[in-house]
Amino acid sequence: MTFSLVARSADGRRHGVVVASRFLAAGALVPAAEAEVGALATQAHVNLAYRPQGLTLLRTGVAAADVVAGLVAADPDRDHRQLGVVATSGAGATWTGPSCHPWAGGQAGDGWAAQGNILAGPQVIDAMRDAWLGGVALPFPDRLVAALHAGDRAGGDRRGRQSAGLLVVERGGGYDSSDVLVDLRVDDHPDPVTELGRLLAVHTLLFGRPDPATLLDLTGAVAAEVGALLATLGHPVDPARPEEALFSWAGLENLEERLVPGRIDPIVLDHLRRAAPHVPGPRPATDPLTADN
Incomplete structure (x- = not known):
């Protein structure tokens, strides 16, 4: 029901998750991230326990692939789950259970993982990957949203559109020096990815730090x-x-x-x-x- 990207900035200071789905308020369920720890997305048949458990493993220095392996190994419903994880270094990791509704799958590389289910086809993940890898000149939150836009344009969720969300963390980088740099959701909208981009532009205007x-x-x-x-x-x-x-x-x-x-x-x-x-x-x-x- 969802396509998402979890990623780490090139300098390792920021972690984020971006997600879209034909599902109400996917941004409330899918993403989890902690500054200087990592980020993850749980989707398909969402397992909310993956979020605290995954962050706990990442906090102790467990690699992304091992976090994925540990979470799904202990889950009797793993065949219906989808999961993406990035840590503070190394490659991201993704899991797609064999019982997820087609098309379902994912890809991962250095500092990122993209995954989706009930998609128009594998081109959705390909488009997200290419946009992410080609977006190095963009600010990190904009790069995440650009990748989501690419997946949406490639067909996205084959059932249609409803919600989108963006979560980005950085130590001391958010409002009043919090670790939450960006936390935006579009819970129910006919074009949620475009609306998410508009909200990010407003967020940047209001909360962006001035360029000296x-x-x-x-x-x-x-x-x-x-x-x-x-x-x-x-x-x-x-x-x-x-x-x-x-x-x-x-x-x-x-x-x-x-x-x-x-x-x-x-x-x-x-x-x-x-x-x-x-x-x-x-x-x-x-x-x-x-x-x-």
């Missing part, structure tokens, strides 16, 4: 424009505390993760411009090499 190379000094023309924009939105700037209005507005917009004292993220500035587009006058470039700093 692109930050603009909050002085000169940049400061003047920011002050004018904030004033039109009901946040006049106090010259004695010039950042207070910006931080107040950004907090209401859920952009606090992108705030840097004395500087402004061009993404925050663009969002501010869209919120108050009627402010007249020239606007400084948001290219840090050409901005009036």
Whole structure:
């Protein structure tokens, strides 16, 4: 009923699972991941016990293939299960029980494993594999979703579409320094993979960390424009505390993760411009090499 990919980033700092299915809220059941430990997906006839048991084995340094072997060996219903696992190093591993509904199967390689059942055919897994391997230039969460898109375009679940989910972990990489970098679900939607991609874009806007190379000094023309924009939105700037209005507005917009004292993220500035587009006058470039700093 499901196709999924479990993977590790090239630097080993991130682990993630992406999944889609013609099944309600697959993202609530399939994925499990722990920062600096590994990730796994349990599907077909889901065994929720695989999640804590698998992470416990990974935490003790057991290789992905041995985690799969140990979990299915102890499971009397293993013939109906499907499982994918990645550890902190080495190849991923996948299992497809012989009683899973066709088409069912999986593939694995260094730091990844893709699997699916009730699929349109083996081309779904091939497409996910190729997209994953070819997506090295993408940010890790986007790379996972791109692989899921490829599987969906190749036919995905042969019964249709309903849900999708994405879970990515990194030590201290998430909101308020949590280990959950991304945790998004589309539980019931006619095009869940596309909707998951939209949610990831919103997540990146709100919770992405600013790129130090692109930050603009909050002085000169940049400061003047920011002050004018904030004033039109009901946040006049106090010259004695010039950042207070910006931080107040950004907090209401859920952009606090992108705030840097004395500087402004061009993404925050663009969002501010869209919120108050009627402010007249020239606007400084948001290219840090050409901005009036």
